[in-house]
Amino acid sequence: MTSTDTSKIAKSHVLKDFLIENLPLMSYDSSFGSSPSFPRFDLFARDYLQFAEHELLQLKNDSSKIEHIHLINCVSHLKRAIDCQLDVCLHVLNIKVFKEKNLGFNAKLNFFKAAGLFNSFSLNRFNTIRNKMEHHYQIPKIEDIESYFDFVSAFVSVLESMINMLCNYSEIFLTNDDHANRKTRDTFAIQYSFDDIPQITYSITKKSLKEYVSNPPSFEFAKYPEEREEVEVTVTSEERDEFPYFLKVLLLLARKDTFASDKYILSQLENLK
CATH class of the missing domain: 1.20.120 (Four Helix Bundle (Hemerythrin (Met), subunit A))
Known part of the structure; x- marks a missing residue:
């Protein structure tokens, strides 16, 4: 596992640039939800x-x-x-x-x-x-x-x-399949962690598919995939200049293919100071 050097470039800019380049090529894969804690107020x-x-x-x-x-x-x-x-x-x-x-x-x-x-x-x-x-x-x-x-x-x-x-969408997975030669399957994931100091993490995982079988012949799938994680970046709520943008990305991707088009999401991702 390797990580991106974001010491000189803001993490938000790295995330923005990646999504602007790759979001049009990626499709929604899956998501997972959480059960966060609510305050015990008498009135809301x-x-x-x-x-x-x-x-x-x-x-x-x-x-x-x-x-x-x-x-x-x-x-x-x-x-x-x-x-x-x-x-x-x-x-x-x-x-x-x-x-x-x-x-x-x-x-x-x-x-x-x-x-x-x-x-x-x-x-x-x-x-x-x-x-x-x-x-x-x-x-x-x-x-x-x-x-x-x-x-x-x-x-x-x-x-x-x-x-x-x-x-419903505290963790989201997007995939980019290389349909041209069926040799790679890249996954982008972003997750909100409700820790004592909350954090948002995104990761990019590349899978090299080396061996295939057909069963039936019209459906091809990978056997024995080799997985290698390329990037993992985390921000915490204490990083006040970075954390809101990561939250913005997570909320935008939660709307992908349902309430918002890729064009809209990309336009909102550009709004980064």
Whole structure:
């Protein structure tokens, strides 16, 4: 087994270059899931969304003469929904650095942005509404609250989908068969490990197929394959400049041939600082 020298080149750039060159030649092989640990909260983001919706309904039903109470309560519940969902996701990923270093909301949000969960346009719009609601001591307008509610609901759903993907695709295998001469079968694998210090590892394995039998003659398969692993690269959650991109790659490949085309995946892989 040999490993790639990434001391001078960022691991993310090596991974990006490999996938851009090889992804169009590779096909989905298999995947495995995990059962990550969830926090034992009394309330979760969906509960706070329900509370916020209740306040909106109270407002529309005109059940109180002090309407701004419902508006302000709604903002508070939506803020708790966001904070709760971020903390749930970080707990599931087993990433403790944000709590250990007392990193706040923006640091958490930027992590998930770097992992490809949100784009700059949606986050700018989201933060504009959030700042208007939370930091100017103004009574919000009902139309602003409804927009904010929609954004937070989408925010919660996006992070839920990430957790669901990791539950089903924490390890992914792609293969590249040399159909021209049937002498090689290369495998690319990427895996999320929910260790005390989480890590993501990708490996490239080359198999030389030396002997074949036909049974029946129309189906040819390898006998006694010789396997040699060429590359294995790991990043941990403590590598804050590298880890989000590896997570982004894993989540993109989990969508291959189902929710995303290779063209889309390649375009997203290019987005690396």
